[in-house]
Amino acid sequence: xxxxxxxxxLDFQVEAGVDLALDETPHDRxxxxxxxxxxxxxxxxxxxxxxxxxxxxxxPLPREAAGAPEDVASLAxxxxxxxxxxxxLEAILAEFDGCTLKLSAKNLAFxxxxxxxxxxxxxxxxxxxxxxxxxxxxxxxxxxxxxxLEAIGLDRNSVYVANVVPWRPPGNRTPTPQEIAICRPxxxxxxxxxxxxxxxxxxxxxxxxxxxxxxxxxxxxxxxFGYSMRDGCEIRALPTLHPAYLLRQPLQKRxxxxxxxxxxxxxDGEV
Ligand code: URA
Numbered sequence: 001x002x003x004x005x006x007x008x009x010l011d012f013q014v015e016a017g018v019d020l021a022l023d024e025t026p027h028d029r030x031x032x033x034x035x036x037x038x039x040x041x042x043x044x045x046x047x048x049x050x051x052x053x054x055x056x057x058x059x060p061l062p063r064e065a066a067g068a069p070e071d072v073a074s075l076a077x078x079x080x081x082x083x084x085x086x087x088x089l090e091a092i093l094a095e096f097d098g099c100t101l102k103l104s105a106k107n108l109a110f111x112x113x114x115x116x117x118x119x120x121x122x123x124x125x126x127x128x129x130x131x132x133x134x135x136x137x138x139x140x141x142x143x144x145x146x147x148x149l150e151a152i153g154l155d156r157n158s159v160y161v162a163n164v165v166p167w168r169p170p171g172n173r174t175p176t177p178q179e180i181a182i183c184r185p186x187x188x189x190x191x192x193x194x195x196x197x198x199x200x201x202x203x204x205x206x207x208x209x210x211x212x213x214x215x216x217x218x219x220x221x222x223x224x225f226g227y228s229m230r231d232g233c234e235i236r237a238l239p240t241l242h243p244a245y246l247l248r249q250p251l252q253k254r255x256x257x258x259x260x261x262x263x264x265x266x267x268d269g270e271v
Pocket of ligand 1: 123124125126127130135136137138139141142163244
């Protein structure tokens, strides 16, 4: 194939939203590394140094990510608990190598907005634009979120924004349960340290992971739940539809609008 044909293929991929070269099939890097170690241990050592076969080493996982997921999650809990301020938490998270999403992400998208605001909104995970900028909700769904906030008299100076998972999953795939379990202690500590009056869970994943609610988002949206922090304090939590879903299903915006008006009434002390 000539250069133009390759360029056309790449253009097609960019248009289709491919922005990260990973691979066509998943690889179990743990198994690969173990097999290589076994092979090396079994091979007789050459007496004289002769030409060696080139070996493509498996990309080593950072030491913190190489443990069993439960061990990494408990390390994450320990690290998150050590943070006394949001700045410390962000610095600890930036240093934390236990979540492999960090390897493919460009930036940590820790937070945006005002941590002293009365409302904290939490989504699932950053997308391409958030990854590029290093802040949550900056792409199209973030712009819709801003318009919804504006409609009830709020903006990023008056609310605090974060995600359950602070690194972009490659190709915007859904974060795995292990990735969520590893990141959860950090978002829980982030909520504790921000201590908002109201927690808005944007979409089903944020709702199920933070509130432990397994019912679908269309069933539970627009109702108040309690979010319990470790110190026993409870925050009023409101699940609502994710702005990305509202962009795909514009007719459902009326439900999102209803939920945001409910939030406004709660801020005004009416409900
Ligand atoms: N979707 C999310 O859940 N979070 C973002 O930051 C962007 C899109």
